[in-house]
Amino acid sequence: MTPVSRKIPATVITGFLGAGKTTLLRHVIAQAGGRRIAVIVNEFGETGVDGDLLRGCGAACDDDSIVELANGCLCCTVADDFVPTMEALIDRPNPPDHILIETSGLALPKPLLKAFDWPGVRNRVTVDGVIAVIDGPAAATGRFADDPTAVAAQAAEDPSLDHDNPLAEVFGDQVNAADLILLNKADLLDAAGRAAAEAAIRAAGPRRPPLIETRECRIDPAVLLGLGAAAEDDLAARPSHHDAEDGAHEHNDFESFTVPLPPAADPEALAARLARVAADYGVLRMKGFVAVADKPLRLLVQGVGSRFRHQYERPWAPGEERQGRLVVIGETGLDRAGILAALTA
Numbered sequence: 001m002t003p004v005s006r007k008i009p010a011t012v013i014t015g016f017l018g019a020g021k022t023t024l025l026r027h028v029i030a031q032a033g034g035r036r037i038a039v040i041v042n043e044f045g046e047t048g049v050d051g052d053l054l055r056g057c058g059a060a061c062d063d064d065s066i067v068e069l070a071n072g073c074l075c076c077t078v079a080d081d082f083v084p085t086m087e088a089l090i091d092r093p094n095p096p097d098h099i100l101i102e103t104s105g106l107a108l109p110k111p112l113l114k115a116f117d118w119p120g121v122r123n124r125v126t127v128d129g130v131i132a133v134i135d136g137p138a139a140a141t142g143r144f145a146d147d148p149t150a151v152a153a154q155a156a157e158d159p160s161l162d163h164d165n166p167l168a169e170v171f172g173d174q175v176n177a178a179d180l181i182l183l184n185k186a187d188l189l190d191a192a193g194r195a196a197a198e199a200a201i202r203a204a205g206p207r208r209p210p211l212i213e214t215r216e217c218r219i220d221p222a223v224l225l226g227l228g229a230a231a232e233d234d235l236a237a238r239p240s241h242h243d244a245e246d247g248a249h250e251h252n253d254f255e256s257f258t259v260p261l262p263p264a265a266d267p268e269a270l271a272a273r274l275a276r277v278a279a280d281y282g283v284l285r286m287k288g289f290v291a292v293a294d295k296p297l298r299l300l301v302q303g304v305g306s307r308f309r310h311q312y313e314r315p316w317a318p319g320e321e322r323q324g325r326l327v328v329i330g331e332t333g334l335d336r337a338g339i340l341a342a343l344t345a
């Protein structure tokens with residue numbers, strides 16, 4: 001058997017929608033310190049945004065080393081997408097020194113960790129660590145918490161259901177798979193918020209990984225890479241809500257769609273309008289690119305709940321259609337027609 005030290009280390013980056021996973025990847029790639037890094041990035045929506053954001057953010061990672069697996073959660077496409085992608089990366093004549101895997105915000109990490117036990121992967125790659133990025137203010141305000149009364153009522157009605165809040169289940173699985181937690185968006189937390197976020201994380205399950213507070217996921221990559229966790233050998237210590245069903249699960253609690261956006265006249269007004277739509281319709285996440293009047297640059301627009309940011313990102317490429325697109329993600333039952341009308345009005 002190949003000794004563990006010869007295996008290529010892979011770091012799995014998990015965390016709920018909009019917590020800061022891509023922000024972390026960009027930071028790590030930019031500070032790679034000579035390592036050749038490959039990235040596998042997975043998104044829930046059919047329009048990939050993260051791959052675009054990662055390209056060109058560091059010499060450590062040329063464009064061929066960024067593989068996007070869009071439209072589906074890695075945890076459900078392990079055999080068809082993930083394993084072949086890993087094999088292709090490690091079979092390269094010049095394989096990467098380290099592989100970073102960003103799961104979609106809705107992915108459950110455990111089925112993915114199990115894939116590292118597959119023949120063809122097991123002897124050549126090891127899970128160096130699982131990093132859970134947590135949106136501090138979302139955790140602090142109870143976004144991921146179960147309502148105990150509702151859970152009790154639901155359990156009385158159907159004992160096979162154990163959650164009234166699908167966000168709580170995803171959050172719990174992500175925290176309980178982690179070797180390290182980044183409590184991110186610390187700039188938006190005061191002391192009470194910090195304590196509430198920590199309490200929510202600790203209430204999510206039995207696992208107690210170390211927790212580090214971050215802003216914009218700025219952390220020395222030396223802290224993240226080289227944990228040597230070998231998570232694939234340690235799955236029993238990473239409980240999932242789906243252990244009883246042998247990992248089987250659905251994502252039908254969540255849905256996403258893409259909205260074509262007309263050019264905007266004013267980025268501030270656009271962001272304010274999107275924030276109103278997100279609040280009115282209970283949208284969890286919006287992200288995409290928009291053309292602004294006569295500007296040569298694409299505007300990146302990002303919303304987590306109704307908190308929005310926007311920035312010019314890169315010039316529209318020659319011949320590229322200046323068509324804006326926004327991915328919208330929420331719990332199943334979104335009023336698509338209403339959202340579409342409000343966004344394109």
Ligand SMILES: Nc1nc2c(ncn2[C@@H]2O[C@H](COP(=O)(O)OP(=O)(O)OP(=O)(O)O)[C@@H](O)[C@H]2O)c(=O)[nH]1
Nearest residue numbers: 016017018019020021022023105185215216302309
């Ligand atoms: N205020 C604040 N915003 C942050 C911080 N870190 C990231 N963000 C913003 O949060 C938004 C989401 O960040 P991403 O890095 O795209 O989050 P993600 O987890 O990759 O999102 P998904 O892939 O859609 O699940 C972006 O607008 C970021 O600029 C932080 O520390 N503070």
